[in-house]
Amino acid sequence: MHPILSRLNRLGLYLLAWIPIAALLAYLMAVTGGMTEREAISMSLPLCLIYAFVCLSAWYSCRAIPSGGSTIGRLLEVHVAAALVASGLWILCAELLAYVFTEMSLFQGLTDRLSRTIPILLGTGVILYLFSVCFYYVLLAVEASQEAEARAMEARVFARDAELRALKAQVNPHFLFNSLNSISALTTSDAAKAREMCVLLGDFLRRTLGLGEKSTIPLAEEMSLIHAFLAVEKIRFGARFRMEENIAKEALEMDVPPLLLQPLVENAVTHGIANLVEGGWVRLDALCQNGVLSIVVENTFDPDAPPRRQKNGMGLLNVRQRLEARYGDHSSFNVKAEGGRFSVSITLPAERGGRAR
Amino acid sequence: MNSQKDRKIRTVIVDDEELARQVIRELLSPHPEIEVVGECANGFEAVKIAAEKKPDLIFLDIQMPKLDGFEVLELIGTEKAIIFVTAYDSYAIRAFEVHAVDYLLKPFGAARFEAALERAKQRLDSKSPFAAVPAAELAATARPPAQYLERIPVRDGTQVFIIPVSKLDFAEAQDDYVALSTEGKKHLKQQPISSLEVALDPSRFLRIHRSYIVNLERVAKVEPYGKDSHMAVLRNGVQLPVSRAGYARLRAFLDR
Numbered sequence: 001m002h003p004i005l006s007r008l009n010r011l012g013l014y015l016l017a018w019i020p021i022a023a024l025l026a027y028l029m030a031v032t033g034g035m036t037e038r039e040a041i042s043m044s045l046p047l048c049l050i051y052a053f054v055c056l057s058a059w060y061s062c063r064a065i066p067s068g069g070s071t072i073g074r075l076l077e078v079h080v081a082a083a084l085v086a087s088g089l090w091i092l093c094a095e096l097l098a099y100v101f102t103e104m105s106l107f108q109g110l111t112d113r114l115s116r117t118i119p120i121l122l123g124t125g126v127i128l129y130l131f132s133v134c135f136y137y138v139l140l141a142v143e144a145s146q147e148a149e150a151r152a153m154e155a156r157v158f159a160r161d162a163e164l165r166a167l168k169a170q171v172n173p174h175f176l177f178n179s180l181n182s183i184s185a186l187t188t189s190d191a192a193k194a195r196e197m198c199v200l201l202g203d204f205l206r207r208t209l210g211l212g213e214k215s216t217i218p219l220a221e222e223m224s225l226i227h228a229f230l231a232v233e234k235i236r237f238g239a240r241f242r243m244e245e246n247i248a249k250e251a252l253e254m255d256v257p258p259l260l261l262q263p264l265v266e267n268a269v270t271h272g273i274a275n276l277v278e279g280g281w282v283r284l285d286a287l288c289q290n291g292v293l294s295i296v297v298e299n300t301f302d303p304d305a306p307p308r309r310q311k312n313g314m315g316l317l318n319v320r321q322r323l324e325a326r327y328g329d330h331s332s333f334n335v336k337a338e339g340g341r342f343s344v345s346i347t348l349p350a351e352r353g354g355r356a357r
Numbered sequence: 358m359n360s361q362k363d364r365k366i367r368t369v370i371v372d373d374e375e376l377a378r379q380v381i382r383e384l385l386s387p388h389p390e391i392e393v394v395g396e397c398a399n400g401f402e403a404v405k406i407a408a409e410k411k412p413d414l415i416f417l418d419i420q421m422p423k424l425d426g427f428e429v430l431e432l433i434g435t436e437k438a439i440i441f442v443t444a445y446d447s448y449a450i451r452a453f454e455v456h457a458v459d460y461l462l463k464p465f466g467a468a469r470f471e472a473a474l475e476r477a478k479q480r481l482d483s484k485s486p487f488a489a490v491p492a493a494e495l496a497a498t499a500r501p502p503a504q505y506l507e508r509i510p511v512r513d514g515t516q517v518f519i520i521p522v523s524k525l526d527f528a529e530a531q532d533d534y535v536a537l538s539t540e541g542k543k544h545l546k547q548q549p550i551s552s553l554e555v556a557l558d559p560s561r562f563l564r565i566h567r568s569y570i571v572n573l574e575r576v577a578k579v580e581p582y583g584k585d586s587h588m589a590v591l592r593n594g595v596q597l598p599v600s601r602a603g604y605a606r607l608r609a610f611l612d613r
Contacts, residue, residue, distance in 0.1 A: 179442035181463035185376035188383055234376055274373065275422045277399050305509075306400070306425035306517060343523070 002059055005138055015052055022048035025124060033117035039107050047094055050297070051125065054086050055132040059225050062136040079133045080126070087125025094121055105317065159325035171208050172266060172315075175232075176201075182236050197235050204228040211258035216351075219293075220252040221288060226284075233269050240279030241269065251286040253350045254293045257322055261295065263315035264344050268299035272342055275305035292348040299341035323348060359402065365392040366481060369410060371403040371429070372418040377463065382440065384470045391474075400424020405515040407433040414477050419443040419452075422451050424510055424517065430455055432512040435545075438477040505558035509537060511544040518544055522561070525563075526575050527597060528553055530568040541593070563610060565589055565603035579607060 004010045026044035029035050035043070061082060067075065098114040101107050129327045179201050186194035207225045211217060223245070230243055261284070268282040280300030287294060316335065323331040323346060368391050372378045375402045378396050384392045391414075397398040399422040407415065407429075417439055419426035428437055441452045452460045458480050461472035495532040509520045530550035537544045552562050564570050575591045579599065582588035587599040589607070599607060 141509065174444045178377075178462050181380065181444065181465075182374065182376040184464045185380040185383075189379060238375060274420070277422045302422060305422065306428060324507075 004057060004059075012057075013245075015049070018048050018052045021128070027125070028120050029117045032120050033113040033196075035110070035117075036107075039101075039110060039113070042106075043094065043097060046097060047090065050093055051086075051090055051128060054090065055129055057086075058082070058129060058132045058135045062133055062140060066140070067137050067238075077346065079130060083126040083129035085132075086129045087122050090125045091121050098313035125159055143322040144244070144332040151293070161279070171205070172263075172270075175229075175266065175270075178230050178236060186235075188242060193235070197232065200228065200231045204232055208259065208262075210238045210331065213293055214258055216255035216354075217258045218252065219247070219254050219256050222256055222258065222261050223252070223284075225259070226262050229262055229266065237269070237273060237279070241273040242279075242281040244281060246283065246285045248287040249293075251293060251350075252287045254288060255353070255354050256293070256295075256348070259337050260319060260322065260346075261297065263319055265314045267344075268297055268342070271305075272301035275302045276300060288350045291350050292347050295346065296345045298341060299335070300340055301342045303337075303340060318344070319344075366390055366414050366478070367392055367394045367410060367412040368414045368416070369395045369403070369406050370391070370416045371397055371400075371406075371421070371426075372399045372416070373421045377442070377498055380457060380464075380472075384467055385474075389473070390478075398422075400426075400429045403429045404432050404517050407437065408512070408515040412437060413481055414438045414440070416442050417438050419445060419448055422468065424519075425545075427451070427455065428510045430457075432510055432517065438480045439472050471531050506556040509546070509553075511537060513544065520544065522557060522572075523564075523574075525572055526536050526591060526593065526595070527572060528570040538595075541585070544546040563603075563606055565601045565607060566598050568605075569597050571597060573610065579604070 002013050013022050022041075022044045025048060026037075026040040029043060030037060030040040033040075058079075061079070065075065065078060094114060095111065100108045126313045179197065183194050183197050184200070186197060204225070207228055211221075211225070234241075265282060265284065273282065282297070282299040285296045286300075320333045323333055327348050332344045332346065336343050336345070370378045370381050370384065370393060372381070377396075377475075382393060383394075385393060389593075393411045394412055397403050397406050397563070401423045403415070403417065404424065406412070415433075415437055417426045417429060419441055420443065421429075424432075426441060428582075429437070433454050439457045440459045440461060441448065441457050442461045442463065446462055449460050449462075458477045459521075461469065461473055482584055488575075506522055508522060509586065510523065511518045511520060520537055520539050524539045526540075528535045528538070528550060531545070535546055535548050535550050535553055536544045537546060550564075550568065550570060554562070554570055561573055562570050571589060571591070576589050576595070577592045578590050580588050580590060582598070587603060587604045589597045589599050591597065
């Protein structure tokens with residue numbers, strides 16, 4: 001879309017801007033060609049109107065040859081050549097006009113006086129054309145930077161979106177339903193335990209709700225969330241699973257995005273332990289080294305477990321996307337499954353209180 | 358009708374969570390006509406109990422260790438009344454496709470449970486068995502689209518074998534059964550060969566004959582046999598007949 005031609009009011013403004021140019025040209029023609037005021041104005045007004053439209057065409061060549069894509073020499077070469085051609089055509093127009101005026105006996109000997117102004121016309125034509133080229137390049141640069149800004153904005157919105165989606169998906173409704181079912185079982189057999197489970201479940205939910213608004217939390221806080229989650233699952237699975245933790249003291253103080261590890265532990269329980277008749281274990285290791293926080297969640301699983309008819313791996317995918325959106329290349333995410341053990345290893349920058357260390 | 362009433366409904370509860378079984382047990386306790394003959398916590402045991410105790414009604418969890426609820430149903434057949442019990446509502450449609458009596462979503466209350474039990478009793482009272490279609494075929498139709506079979510559960514008496522499809526050499530139709538050949542052994546399964554064919558990944562398995570499906574990875578060569586038929590020779594030396602249509606399909610596959 002042409003920035004000026006596409007809007008009528010812009011075109012009007014643009015043509016208005018040409019009126020002082022026409023006046024200036026008339027003055028130059030009068031001085032150098034010895035034309036009368038009337039002659040000079042009758043020539044310069046139609047000529048400027050024509051040239052205003054010729055200069056509009058510079059937009060297309062500017063767009064075709066982006067300023068960043070070629071050398072200055074090449075740009076000059078192309079546009080000066082174009083300016084000379086445009087200017088030459090313009091002079092032809094001027095001569096035609098002068099001829100017509102003479103033939104119509106409006107002005108006598110105008111063609112002679114015009115020939116004296118040709119160098120001025122040529123110079124003005126080239127300068128005006130090159131000026132519009134510069135104008136369009138500036139316009140294009142502004143447009144490009146606006147576009148880049150819009151893109152960056154879009155990327156930010158997308159990252160934020162991904163994060164929100166991830167958070168929403170992370171409190172697994174099935175965990176909730178199964179827990180409620182356990183509570184419903186306990187109400188008649190062991191009322192005290194049912195109450196305990198309600199409290200634990202409430203505790204876990206409250207923690208997850210509060211976390212959504214924070215951008216990072218200390219690992220220690222994420223761990224206590226995991227403990228709240230496991231306390232509920234322990235009642236469901238009884239003696240079927242063990243949790244081992246091996247977390248460096250320093251790592252506990254580091255910042256992690258909230259609900260980053262809980263889905264990994266939940267995954268380990270629902271896809272790993274839940275499928276093992278004899279039960280199994282989940283282990284969480286975390287340590288800090290050279291400014292990198294590495295965390296490994298490992299669990300036992302049954303390689304011969306029934307294939308999931310449910311879309312699984314959503315939890316894993318969310319964790320990976322969140323890491324990527326937030327830390328990009330400064331994070332890593334690896335999944336390994338072999339010999340009845342499933343492990344997810346992640347690394348992220350070791351930061352404390354929002355600052356790198 | 359009377360004899361039906363006198364007889365107790367033999368019931369089995371299958372769920373990997375003790376507390377989940379407890380709820381069902383409790384809700385069944387006011388019903389003298391129900392006799393809980395067994396409980397178990399995984400798919401293998403479910404198949405075993407179903408074969409030994411011959412229950413009329415099974416409360417079946419879907420996600421369990423070893424075999425999931427649909428696989429269990431595939432192995433024990435559809436003569437029994439099945440009530441699926443699960444926290445996953447996305448299975449509901451498939452549960453009815455495999456002719457389950459009802460589908461209980463955890464957590465459920467007494468009223469909903471009673472309704473399911475009532476439906477089960479009606480189903481058991483009606484003389485005709487609910488499905489003349491083999492369970493395996495139903496299970497195959499209930500498979501989500503664009504997802505092919507990864508493993509085939511087979512039952513021999515009370516024992517369950519899991520055959521990963523990568524280990525299946527070929528399948529042969531034998532009346533109402535298919536014989537699945539894997540690692541030199543044959544396992545019989547009640548399923549028409551056509552329903553097995555659609556459940557298998559067509560880029561890995563091909564119907565080369567009215568009675569045969571072959572694992573394409575196992576085919577060593579195809580030789581002419583007789584006037585216008587062919588013979589597929591597998592890596593382990595087994596020879597399988599290839600029909601004319603089967604040969605065309607095989608050619609189309611090899612030319613790709």
